[in-house]
Amino acid sequence: MSAISNRYPLWKYLLIIFVIAAAFIYAAPNLYPQYPAVQIMGANAAVVDDKVLNAAEAALQKADLKYRDVQLTDQRILFRFTSTDAQFKAREVIQQTLGEQYLVALNLANATPAWLTAIGAAPMKLGLDLRGGVHFLLQVDVDSVMQQRIDGDTRGIGQALREEHIRYSGITRKANNQIILQFNDKNALDDAYSFVNRRYNEFTWSKQDNTLTGELLPEAVFKAKQETLEQAMNTLRNRVNELGVSEAVVQQQGESRVSIDLPGVQDTAEAKNILNKTATLEFHMVDAEHDAALAYREGVPPPDTHFYSYHGQPILLMNDIILRGSSVVTASSGFGEDGRPNVSVRLSGTGEAKFTKTTAENIGKPMAVVYVEVKSTPSMVNGKQVISYQTQRDIISVATIQSALGNSFQITGLANPNEARTLALLLRAGALPAPVTIIEERTIGPTLGKQNIHMGVLSIEVGMGLVVIFMALYYGVMGLVADLALAMNLVLIVALLSLLGATLTLPGIAGLVLTVAMAADANVLIFERIREEMRRGMGMQASIHAGYERAFVTILDANITTLIVMMILFSLGSGMIKGIAITITIGLLTSMFTAITGTRAIVNLLYGRRAAKRLSIGI
Amino acid sequence: MEFFKHNTTIDFMAQRKWAAILSVILFTLSLVSLAYNGLNWGLDFTGGTQIQLSYPEAADPSQIQEKLQNAGFPEAVVISFGTSKDVLVSLVPKEKNPAMMNDAERSKMMSEILAALPGAKLNQIDYIGPTVGQEMASKGLMAIIISLLGTMIYIAFRFDLRFAIGSTVALVHDPVIIIGIFSFFHIEFNLIALAAVLTVIGYSLNDTIVIFDRVRENFRKFRKADALEVMNQSINQTLSRTIMTSAVTLIVVFALFFLGGSLLHGFSLALIIGIVVGTYSSIYVAGSLTISLGLTRHHLLVVPREVDQRP
Numbered sequence: 001m002s003a004i005s006n007r008y009p010l011w012k013y014l015l016i017i018f019v020i021a022a023a024f025i026y027a028a029p030n031l032y033p034q035y036p037a038v039q040i041m042g043a044n045a046a047v048v049d050d051k052v053l054n055a056a057e058a059a060l061q062k063a064d065l066k067y068r069d070v071q072l073t074d075q076r077i078l079f080r081f082t083s084t085d086a087q088f089k090a091r092e093v094i095q096q097t098l099g100e101q102y103l104v105a106l107n108l109a110n111a112t113p114a115w116l117t118a119i120g121a122a123p124m125k126l127g128l129d130l131r132g133g134v135h136f137l138l139q140v141d142v143d144s145v146m147q148q149r150i151d152g153d154t155r156g157i158g159q160a161l162r163e164e165h166i167r168y169s170g171i172t173r174k175a176n177n178q179i180i181l182q183f184n185d186k187n188a189l190d191d192a193y194s195f196v197n198r199r200y201n202e203f204t205w206s207k208q209d210n211t212l213t214g215e216l217l218p219e220a221v222f223k224a225k226q227e228t229l230e231q232a233m234n235t236l237r238n239r240v241n242e243l244g245v246s247e248a249v250v251q252q253q254g255e256s257r258v259s260i261d262l263p264g265v266q267d268t269a270e271a272k273n274i275l276n277k278t279a280t281l282e283f284h285m286v287d288a289e290h291d292a293a294l295a296y297r298e299g300v301p302p303p304d305t306h307f308y309s310y311h312g313q314p315i316l317l318m319n320d321i322i323l324r325g326s327s328v329v330t331a332s333s334g335f336g337e338d339g340r341p342n343v344s345v346r347l348s349g350t351g352e353a354k355f356t357k358t359t360a361e362n363i364g365k366p367m368a369v370v371y372v373e374v375k376s377t378p379s380m381v382n383g384k385q386v387i388s389y390q391t392q393r394d395i396i397s398v399a400t401i402q403s404a405l406g407n408s409f410q411i412t413g414l415a416n417p418n419e420a421r422t423l424a425l426l427l428r429a430g431a432l433p434a435p436v437t438i439i440e441e442r443t444i445g446p447t448l449g450k451q452n453i454h455m456g457v458l459s460i461e462v463g464m465g466l467v468v469i470f471m472a473l474y475y476g477v478m479g480l481v482a483d484l485a486l487a488m489n490l491v492l493i494v495a496l497l498s499l500l501g502a503t504l505t506l507p508g509i510a511g512l513v514l515t516v517a518m519a520a521d522a523n524v525l526i527f528e529r530i531r532e533e534m535r536r537g538m539g540m541q542a543s544i545h546a547g548y549e550r551a552f553v554t555i556l557d558a559n560i561t562t563l564i565v566m567m568i569l570f571s572l573g574s575g576m577i578k579g580i581a582i583t584i585t586i587g588l589l590t591s592m593f594t595a596i597t598g599t600r601a602i603v604n605l606l607y608g609r610r611a612a613k614r615l616s617i618g619i
Numbered sequence: 620m621e622f623f624k625h626n627t628t629i630d631f632m633a634q635r636k637w638a639a640i641l642s643v644i645l646f647t648l649s650l651v652s653l654a655y656n657g658l659n660w661g662l663d664f665t666g667g668t669q670i671q672l673s674y675p676e677a678a679d680p681s682q683i684q685e686k687l688q689n690a691g692f693p694e695a696v697v698i699s700f701g702t703s704k705d706v707l708v709s710l711v712p713k714e715k716n717p718a719m720m721n722d723a724e725r726s727k728m729m730s731e732i733l734a735a736l737p738g739a740k741l742n743q744i745d746y747i748g749p750t751v752g753q754e755m756a757s758k759g760l761m762a763i764i765i766s767l768l769g770t771m772i773y774i775a776f777r778f779d780l781r782f783a784i785g786s787t788v789a790l791v792h793d794p795v796i797i798i799g800i801f802s803f804f805h806i807e808f809n810l811i812a813l814a815a816v817l818t819v820i821g822y823s824l825n826d827t828i829v830i831f832d833r834v835r836e837n838f839r840k841f842r843k844a845d846a847l848e849v850m851n852q853s854i855n856q857t858l859s860r861t862i863m864t865s866a867v868t869l870i871v872v873f874a875l876f877f878l879g880g881s882l883l884h885g886f887s888l889a890l891i892i893g894i895v896v897g898t899y900s901s902i903y904v905a906g907s908l909t910i911s912l913g914l915t916r917h918h919l920l921v922v923p924r925e926v927d928q929r930p
Contacts, residue, residue: 561824580818618620
């Protein structure tokens with residue numbers, strides 16, 4: 001007991017000061033107000049310059065919309081407003097003035113000073129419940145993609161075997177990950193077995209009697225599904241950008257779901273119309289050799305063709321797709337010389353060569369543009385929700401090929417400018433690889449968001465205030481030390497949440513409030529222990545030492561079990577309760593620092609010297 | 620300021636029979652209520668449509684419900700929500716499931732609802748597909764079970780299996796009683812209330828561990844004390860802390876309950892119940908059960924080391 005020292009070495013103090021200073025700096029951006037803003041960026045390489053700025057400013061002036069300030073930086077214009085009302089109106093006005101060449105998006109601009117931004121400090125993002133907006137959860141039909149993939153492989157294997165002159169009697173797809181090959185003689189089976197093992201090694205192949213069964217490896221299935229989901233997320237991100245929401249969050253949730261948060265958006269109809277459309281275009285040659293009407297009456301289409309209906313008349317299209325929507329690089333809607341809406345398309349990459357060649361060979365013949373849309377309809381079967389998908393193909397135009405089509409051309413025959421706009425948007429943003437269905441939707445009004453922030457902040461203030469008073473009353477000076485640590489803990493949590501780019505939600509605020517109690521508990525444990533040792537007659541220095549030492553194990557044990565529970569809570573995955581789990585986890589970790597190391601540092605400073613006589617701990 | 624001038628010597632364990640009876644009664648009542656009343660599952664778990672409306676002045680939920688029923692929504696349930704000016708309209712899927720409608724039908728439904736309720740301002744619309752809800756319910760139950768197992772394993776490692784069983788029974792006891800109370804009073808149990816239940820598991824465990832830690836320490840210190848005595852002593856020694864921490868936590872949770880708004884009502888209510896029940900169960904369920912399971916000091920001692928230290 002002789003060598004009890006309640007002193008910290010200098011480096012510990014420096015470390016604490018450093019951590020606290022850093023916490024204040026990184027928490028600071030949250031103090032600056034945020035303004036509703038409208039952001040203008042160029043689509044399709046359109047240039048954003050002073051001319052655009054002047055046009056936008058003139059438009060706002062004409063509409064009598066006042067803005068706080070405007071910035072033109074790095075191909076981006078940012079108008080800041082004082083009210084969301086003005087922001088919404090301004091977005092419409094600017095979009096109308098500038099046209100589709102520019103992406104005009106709602107944004108939330110913060111007034112963080114440049115030097116803070118330069119060191120990576122940014123305010124916490126606010127969840128939808130704190131600022132209003134729409135939340136969607138989309139189910140991506142990854143199974144349909146798997147089916148398509150296996151279908152493709154089945155065709156590919158059949159063709160490869162024919163090329164290798166290995167004779168098989170049948171090839172079929174079973175389930176979504178199996179291919180079954182049938183043979184008449186054993187030699188062919190063996191040849192095929194060694195061939196597919198070499199060429200198609202994502203499958204595990206097994207021989208039985210006259211059949212060869214290939215099953216796609218689980219890793220390959222997983223990879224294919226993940227790729228589909230990532231591709232869907234990419235497309236959705238593009239579409240969200242097109243919607244004009246700059247701070248949208250598109251995230252994977254589980255194996256086949258994507259969650260989308262659109263802050264600030266209130267009109268769900270437009271968002272939904274664009275988000276879950278699995279639309280794309282296909283270009284087909286029209287079969288001009290057969291009489292479509294005659295064939296339709298007979299009910300049998302000629303080989304390699306399919307019936308379609310165009311202006312109420314049957315028409316035959318070749319099955320071969322000469323161009324897909326995925327080859328489109330840019331698309332913009334406009335009006336043709338005849339005053340009818342059209343979409344100008346520019347191509348590049350893979351599809352173009354075939355398209356140019358086919359059109360060159362077929363000058364004077366008709367070509368059809370087919371709009372392909374997969375519609376999903378949820379229905380209840382035996383009390384379970386079942387989503388069924390129907391592919392709908394409509395001819396939107398049939399035109400005679402005038403010349404070999406290069407990498408840019410126009411699509412005409414659209415019903416109205418709106419349809420042209422949507423088509424151009426979908427072509428630009430890319431097609432979804434798989435059909436998607438909205439299975440969850442939450443809309444939160446902006447006033448409710450403001451109210452939620454207000455209530456959240458108020459409960460932190462009141463909860464924290466009462467705890468601070470209570471601790472000071474009960475533990476005297478030591479209580480004040482704990483209060484200081486509590487305040488520091490809050491600053492540290494806010495700093496870490498801002499640094500991690502976490503989203504603050506109302507449940508997250510509830511977690512924050514709870515953390516105050518949990519952090520106070522650590523100090524209660526320590527102080528009660530010190531009191532106990534003092535009552536037992538131990539000296540002041542020894543009591544402080546023993547209190548911190550013994551309480552530490554207990555605090556650690558208690559916190560680890562809480563952390564286990566929080567991790568499980570986090571894994572539940574719903575955004576709302578993830579918020580609680582994140583704030584409590586961070587809060588517990590930081591409270592270990594503030595409540596133990598932090599208070600000890602102050603206690604050592606106050607009472608660590610020999611001169612100190614009486615410890616103010618409420619007894 | 621002090622709650623107790625000296626170390627208390629309350630014989631907590633003397634009442635453990637009565638406490639056990641009380642716990643069994645509460646536990647059984649909770650299960651009975653769950654079996655009879657069921658749980659008022661929130662939208663997160665059932666799927667359906669929920670609309671939050673606010674009125675310029677105090678609104679009467681039963682009147683609104685009547686208006687909606689007249690307008691062709693017999694399944695609508697209207698409750699007041701937070702303040703008297705806010706109401707929550709739930710259209711839980713029954714025969715005619717709003718979640719199954721397509722967009723046109725749903726927007727038609729919304730305009731019909733708003734037309735039936737003049738003066739109402741739309742604050743929030745939630746629509747959740749039934750599959751998501753069912754999945755969330757089963758995931759939530761899994762989360763509770765895994766939490767219990769995970770913490771049990773940790774305690775078995777750090778202390779002793781008897782402690783682990785004692786504390787786990789205490790931990791099962793707490794959520795069941797919370798859910799039982801939610802069921803008895805028909806309070807909506809939503810996702811965030813579930814989060815509160817899991818948080819209570821963490822909180823209640825905190826309390827238990829603090830006591831167990833002291834039991835371990837006391838066993839090492841007093842060689843001849845018997846388990847019952849040590850348990851009593853440990854609970855008494857940590858009593859100030861238990862009261863203080865419960866008080867501090869209750870303060871902040873009450874702040875959330877009164878100021879946090881309607882969204883957090885379920886959460887803070889579950890926590891308030893959980894803190895009271897959890898504090899009690901740490902002492903009477905976890906503590907006394909561990910004693911009943913036959914805990915002795917040998918279970919917590921590192922034997923070989925002691926042998927070495929003999930002269």
